Amino acid sequence: MLGRRPLVVILQQCRQYSSAPGFKPVPTLPNASLDMFRQHAFNQAMPALLPRQIFQGLPAVQKWFAEDSNPHAGATLNRSYLARYGSTIVPLEISHNDQFNRIEQPLSFFLECVYASSSTYRPRPSRYFSAYVPNARAIKQTKRSNEFFSAATITPPTARIYLAQAPVANLPHSLRADVPTPDIVLKAGQGDIYDSSIWLGQAPTYTPLHRDPNPNLFVQLAGTKIVRLFSPEVGRAIFAKVQEQIGGAASATMRGEEMMHGAERKALEDAVWNEQAAKLNTGFEAELETGDGMFIPKGWWHSIKGMGSGMTGSVSI
Template identity: 35%
Template sequence: MNLPARMKNLFKDIPAYEKWIKRISSLSDSDAPDRVGGKKLSARARKEKENLKKIEVNQDYFGPFADTPVALELMKRDRFNRAEFERYPGTLAEVLEYMKKDTKWDAMPRIYLAQHPIDELPKQLQDDLPPPEIIKNFGKGDIYGSSLWMGKAPTHTPLHRDPNPNLFVQLSGKKTFRLMRPDVGRKLYEDVRSKLYNKAGDGATMRGEEMMQGEEFDKLKQAVWQDKLATNNTRLGYEVKLKPGCGLYIPLGWWHAVQAEGVGPNVSVNWWFR
């Protein structure tokens, strides 16, 4: 069977990884040396030092592109605490300003630049996101679509499946995926739909507005992330965590749900291919 594959630290050479994100140490060089007593720091100590870095979007770099038109998503809750979703025309400046704000982790409303086509970005930003060569190893090298994702945790993409294989790369922040085989994911999706509407549905593909709000959004999220079936039954699928510079290959037909985690800017990019 064609299985998902996580690739660790293979994508730090994507230009956007360095150009778009500032990783600033909160300690001076004297406070955080690479050697102690002539010996190199242990792997654990180096990791702890890395975690002390402050992460932020390079606002100066994006300055010339602030007026770029983009489709933004607004997520909020109604007075009954049901998820409400709106997609509206905005600018890159709006999401960049939102990412700067020091807001409570789960504060509403939330702004998210989701699934924005890379080929609709300014040329310089497109050049910062070249398709990785490794895609040629997974298919014919026929890339037919690509997207940029920018926001702050928590963001959530409900359970769905893509029409073709997908390479997803994390540039900043962390994302967690739950992946399910085609038959398992479809059954879970249809079970939730049948309980809500007494019908199975047509098999969610991509990120549609109908799946981003209301009771369906909350029930799918609960089924995938909170129910014992999802967390304790290993037959249900796989959980994969992506850190900056890491990537995930999602085979054709595999169902997946995605959550952003942590603090600071959360930036990802993906390519669909055949």
């Protein structure tokens, strides 16, 4: 409880970041003390940003990524470091137009796809994607790109790869140590620690509207992501409207691959990110950069976009 000091006073003291008309900025806590976090985020079940770049010192930020020599190119993966763990099996999402596949492959597979270095287009399908994405041929535009192009044109990407929801618990010990659980998560109380997961991919990236079964701390390891959040009631209403619109009957609690492609993916994106549609909803927005962390309460719906160029990386704890 906040006693006699209303929450609004605390929120007015916080720095706020938002750029979208109709969305409220997620408030930023003035400090990252356990008491501040408990009283004004965790116990209130309200989204909150921690002080900016508070996680800049995480080992993963320093070890997994490197800045490109081109200041406009964004971050790149530290391939020499991550290649030490190339045999680690990780979940990958491959999207190609309206096709979507979720597979498991060694981390080395992901690194090869990201760093495909041939400068000429190949006359036959790429060996990486031929089994998963028909006609996704001819790899490589730049050494940082994980976009795969048709042999007939170099304009639109035909397939993208995203290391998504890789459980931290399944990583080798050294990689797990690179993303330690912060004290505010360990000591906040109320329930077990939610399984931590990693996301790595070339911007732009996109995660459709969904909700998590537990509260989590979302930390940006590299690049920039914009997060839009909705309270449980508003999120359910958006989801129900989308299902009615597409004639669907998906469960709000059991989300599967249906939200990653086809009519549902497009309808969810329009409902959250289309400017006109978004004005009809009451939500929050935050832009996270390297080292930033945000608390997402249990049951709050959210959709996330990786922006800019270069690699993006995130961990939910």
